Amino acid sequence: MQFCAQYMQSISLFYPRLNEPAKVVITMHQKPDGDAMGSALGLYHFLMALGHQVQVISPTNWADFLDWMPGIDRVIDFEHNREKAKKIIEETDWLFCLDFNILHRTKHLEKPLEAAKCIKILIDHHEQPQEEAFDYGISLTSKSSTCEMIYDFIMESGHANLLNLSSAECLYTGLMTDTGSFRFPATTASVHRAVAHLKDLGLEHTKIHEHLYDNFLETRLRFIGYALMNKMEVLYEYNTAIMYISHADLHKYDIKTGDTEGLVNYLLTIQGIKFGALVIDRDEERKWSFRSKGNFDVNTFARKHFEGGGHVNASGGRSSDSLDATLHKFKQVIKEYQNQLK
Ligand code: 5GP
Ligand code: MN
Numbered sequence: 391m392q393f394c395a396q397y398m399q400s401i402s403l404f405y406p407r408l409n410e411p412a413k414v415v416i417t418m419h420q421k422p423d424g425d426a427m428g429s430a431l432g433l434y435h436f437l438m439a440l441g442h443q444v445q446v447i448s449p450t451n452w453a454d455f456l457d458w459m460p461g462i463d464r465v466i467d468f469e470h471n472r473e474k475a476k477k478i479i480e481e482t483d484w485l486f487c488l489d490f491n492i493l494h495r496t497k498h499l500e501k502p503l504e505a506a507k508c509i510k511i512l513i514d515h516h517e518q519p520q521e522e523a524f525d526y527g528i529s530l531t532s533k534s535s536t537c538e539m540i541y542d543f544i545m546e547s548g549h550a551n552l553l554n555l556s557s558a559e560c561l562y563t564g565l566m567t568d569t570g571s572f573r574f575p576a577t578t579a580s581v582h583r584a585v586a587h588l589k590d591l592g593l594e595h596t597k598i599h600e601h602l603y604d605n606f607l608e609t610r611l612r613f614i615g616y617a618l619m620n621k622m623e624v625l626y627e628y629n630t631a632i633m634y635i636s637h638a639d640l641h642k643y644d645i646k647t648g649d650t651e652g653l654v655n656y657l658l659t660i661q662g663i664k665f666g667a668l669v670i671d672r673d674e675e676r677k678w679s680f681r682s683k684g685n686f687d688v689n690t691f692a693r694k695h696f697e698g699g700g701h702v703n704a705s706g707g708r709s710s711d712s713l714d715a716t717l718h719k720f721k722q723v724i725k726e727y728q729n730q731l732k
Pocket of ligand 2: 489
């Protein structure tokens with residue numbers, strides 16, 4: 391009998407390899423957020439300082455509010471430079487996959503990543519990782535962010551002295567955004583200790599908050615007002631609030647990648663609401679964002695009904711149905727959860 395399945399080995403077994411110069415590709419989930427881009431670039435600056443040849447490849451474009459990040463001008467957007475990216479992936483020695491658990495979270499990059507013959511390393515904090523796809527890795531759902539895990543990786547690598555300010559700025563971005571500015575339960579004492587260390591390296595955190603949150607156009611704020619007023623429904627019998635954004639809404643307010651980030655969180659600010667669901671009519675699919683408070687498990691909900699996943703209190707999913715049809719389905723399936731949501 392042939393032995394096919396290859397299981398992910400502990401990340402600690404990878405550290406000795408860091409001493410030999412290598413060609414490295416770092417990638418993350420599509421439409422990278424602050425944690426995905428922050429962890430990729432945080433690791434990039436560290437591996438460059440170690441003397442490796444490193445390329446970050448994003449599966450898609452990203453929000454403008456990340457464009458200040460050190461090194462982002464050298465990131466390849468796969469959708470705009472497929473041939474170059476494919477060649478680099480074919481020739482790489484190591485492939486780091488950050489902030490996603492399943493290869494299809496990289497959209498059209500999935501096939502080239504799968505086909506790559508290199509050493510593959512996963513560093514992630516989502517539920518149910520696809521372990522058989524990786525040679526080394528670490529998957530800890532208890533971690534606040536992938537940036538926290540890259541910080542730990544650097545600290546435990548034997549080269550902690552190479553953590554520099556550029557890395558610190560990128561890692562702070564994910565530590566802060568994935569913890570909802572240090573408010574979610576995964577914000578442990580270790581998270582605060584890591585941030586204290588980044589501050590000691592010279593990190594100016596106010597500057598980063600301003601880049602991320604005070605740098606939008608007027609149209610985005612008007613769009614949020616419009617959506618809250620016209621596109622929100624509160625289902626009090628299920629302690630649930632929903633919001634639905636059509637293609638025409640996106641067009642009318644000239645909404646770009648990143649402009650809708652954080653919108654779903656408004657739903658949970660209503661007294662008593664435990665479950666918030668936002669659906670946006672994107673070109674190729676209807677994209678869901680789910681958020682919850684307490685023990686209502688939106689990872690399971692997204693997996694079961696909307697081809698998605700994520701974390702217990704934050705997940706996402708998709709549908710090929712029309713906006714009306716996917717909303718209708720949501721209102722049907724929510725009935726199964728009335729007792730849990732009471
Ligand atoms: P967001 O709502 O901010 O897009 O995503 C919330 C969380 O769910 C993130 O951790 C994200 O990685 C995860 N997520 C979003 N969409 C999907 C999806 O379609 N599939 C899976 N497995 N996870 C998703
Ligand atoms: Mn993350």
